[in-house]
Amino acid sequence: xxxxxxxLNPALVKAVADAGYTAATEVQTRSIPLALTGADLMVSASxxxxxxxxxxxxxxxRVLAARxxxxxxxxxxxxxxxxxxxLTPTRELAMQIAKxxxxxxxxxxxxxxxxxxxxxxxxxxxxxxxxxxxxLISTPGRLLDHLQTGKAVLENVEVLVLDxxxxxxxxxxxxDITTIADHVPATxxxxxxxATFAGHVGRLAQNLLRDPxxxxxxxxxxxxxxxxxxLHWADNANHKNALLDHLLTERExxxxxxxxxxxxxxxxxxxxxxxxxxxxxxxxxxxxxxxxNRVLQGLRSRQLKVLVATDVAARGIDVPTISHVINxxxxxxxxxxxxxxxxxxxxxxxxxxxxxxxxxxxxxxxxIQQFTTQSIPAKTIVGLEPKSPxxxxxxxxxEGRFDDRRPGGGRPSFGKAPGRGFASKPFATRDGAAxxxxxxxxxxxxxxxRSEGFAKAPRKxxxxxxxxxAPRARSDGYGx
DNA sequence: AAAAAAC
Numbered sequence: 217x218x219x220x221x222x223x224l225n226p227a228l229v230k231a232v233a234d235a236g237y238t239a240a241t242e243v244q245t246r247s248i249p250l251a252l253t254g255a256d257l258m259v260s261a262s263x264x265x266x267x268x269x270x271x272x273x274x275x276x277x278r279v280l281a282a283r284x285x286x287x288x289x290x291x292x293x294x295x296x297x298x299x300x301x302x303l304t305p306t307r308e309l310a311m312q313i314a315k316x317x318x319x320x321x322x323x324x325x326x327x328x329x330x331x332x333x334x335x336x337x338x339x340x341x342x343x344x345x346x347x348x349x350x351x352l353i354s355t356p357g358r359l360l361d362h363l364q365t366g367k368a369v370l371e372n373v374e375v376l377v378l379d380x381x382x383x384x385x386x387x388x389x390x391x392d393i394t395t396i397a398d399h400v401p402a403t404x405x406x407x408x409x410x411a412t413f414a415g416h417v418g419r420l421a422q423n424l425l426r427d428p429x430x431x432x433x434x435x436x437x438x439x440x441x442x443x444x445x446x447l448h449w450a451d452n453a454n455h456k457n458a459l460l461d462h463l464l465t466e467r468e469x470x471x472x473x474x475x476x477x478x479x480x481x482x483x484x485x486x487x488x489x490x491x492x493x494x495x496x497x498x499x500x501x502x503x504x505x506x507x508x509n510r511v512l513q514g515l516r517s518r519q520l521k522v523l524v525a526t527d528v529a530a531r532g533i534d535v536p537t538i539s540h541v542i543n544x545x546x547x548x549x550x551x552x553x554x555x556x557x558x559x560x561x562x563x564x565x566x567x568x569x570x571x572x573x574x575x576x577x578x579x580x581x582x583x584i585q586q587f588t589t590q591s592i593p594a595k596t597i598v599g600l601e602p603k604s605p606x607x608x609x610x611x612x613x614x615e616g617r618f619d620d621r622r623p624g625g626g627r628p629s630f631g632k633a634p635g636r637g638f639a640s641k642p643f644a645t646r647d648g649a650a651x652x653x654x655x656x657x658x659x660x661x662x663x664x665x666r667s668e669g670f671a672k673a674p675r676k677x678x679x680x681x682x683x684x685x686a687p688r689a690r691s692d693g694y695g696x
Numbered sequence: 697a698a699a700a701a702a703c
Contacts (some may be wrong), residue, residue, distance in 0.1 A: 333701090358702060383700085392702095478697095501700055527700075547698090
């Protein structure tokens with residue numbers, strides 16, 4: 217559906233068109249008209265579904281509608297605080313949403329958007345909170361800090377948006393969110409986004425929302441239709457490294473996001489890859505915020521080809537040129553796998569999500585397959601086949617939608633064109649391991665001409681790699 | 697046993 221039928225101000229429709237979007241996504245089509253009525257909303261939408269615009273556009277609509285009030289508000293010399301407050305779990309997400317607000321709000325005269333997140337100096341934030349403000353995007357901790365010191369005023373908030381509510385609860389923000397919500401007028405509109413509304417999130421919704429409308433666009437069992445998933449079994453860390461290097465030097469590799477399980481592994485792996493000549497940096501919560509910002513900027517500007525990150529990057533990061541997501545270390549929760557792979561295949565592009573697993577990871581692989589009710593097809597790369605037999609995997613329990621969607625059995629493998637699925641062998645048994653070089657996939661082309669180990673030719677490296685320490689667990693001395 | 701987030 218087109219944006220101009222959603223009831224949005226032409227200034228917003230124009231900004232959306234300027235940004236290159238023609239059609240609204242499902243979550244936008246369904247939630248924007250509801251949001252414009254002022255109703256409370258519970259929205260479950262998968263990552264990359266255009267979620268941010270679905271709450272930023274109605275927020276901007278409200279800002280536009282209130283333009284007349286602003287002169288009055290500014291005159292009085294009183295701190296009014298924002299009209300719209302958005303809470304997000306991570307700092308990067310907050311800044312990304314702020315950027316989107318700037319883009320969609322470019323034709324909104326005098327729009328003021330501010331972010332309040334941890335890890336950055338206070339004075340600029342305090343100044344921003346004091347000035348006239350339309351939209352405030354914040355992580356809970358720092359905002360609560362400002363509330364306690366009286367620097368943040370939320371008594372004129374009209375719209376409260378909770379993005380990634382399930383994640384914020386996972387991170388222990390329940391009390392912070394409740395306290396912040398207590399500072400916001402009860403007459404507000406509240407919009408809550410979450411992958412699920414079961415358990416704690418549902419209870420929080422009950423406490424914060426009034427007669428909410430529900431918009432269910434996607435569940436975790438839905439396929440990312442434009443993301444091809446693959447599994448490579450590796451004998452050991454050495455083998456995993458060789459597979460990784462192969463993937464990173466594929467011709468189709470535009471930019472890769474490589475996930476590790478720990479901060480230490482992220483630094484370590486980025487350091488090794490830099491030594492190999494990759495334009496790489498790491499990203500994790502243990503890094504100073506300034507450097508986190510620079511790294512993300514390096515990824516966006518495409519100075520970086522490879523980003524090695526912890527799950528801080530699992531949600532929200534929206535960089536359309538990420539062609540590969542590689543799970544070098546598995547996530548701790550199956551749910552996080554779904555968020556990780558959603559970092560590729562964005563803005564209508566195709567993406568490849570490759571999981572490198574050792575035998576000890578078989579349990580997690582099984583849980584992921586169970587969670588998504590899909591199996592991840594196991595593949596091999598010529599010259600890099602695992603020497604030990606693959607773990608025996610059992611098919612995930614097929615639930616309703618799984619069968620409903622593909623009556624013939626099997627899942628689409630890449631894109632939507634017929635005949636691309638692996639219809640006859642939907643499960644990753646040893647027999648089901650398909651040849652790696654499958655010419656039907658855009659990611660499968662002729663071998664790069666190298667069968668093992670890392671590339672030796674030095675290429676351009678990115679950023680510093682200070683503070684690197686080899687992890688004790690890695691005594692196998694791969695590579696060199 | 698991880699990561700994230702306030703100082």
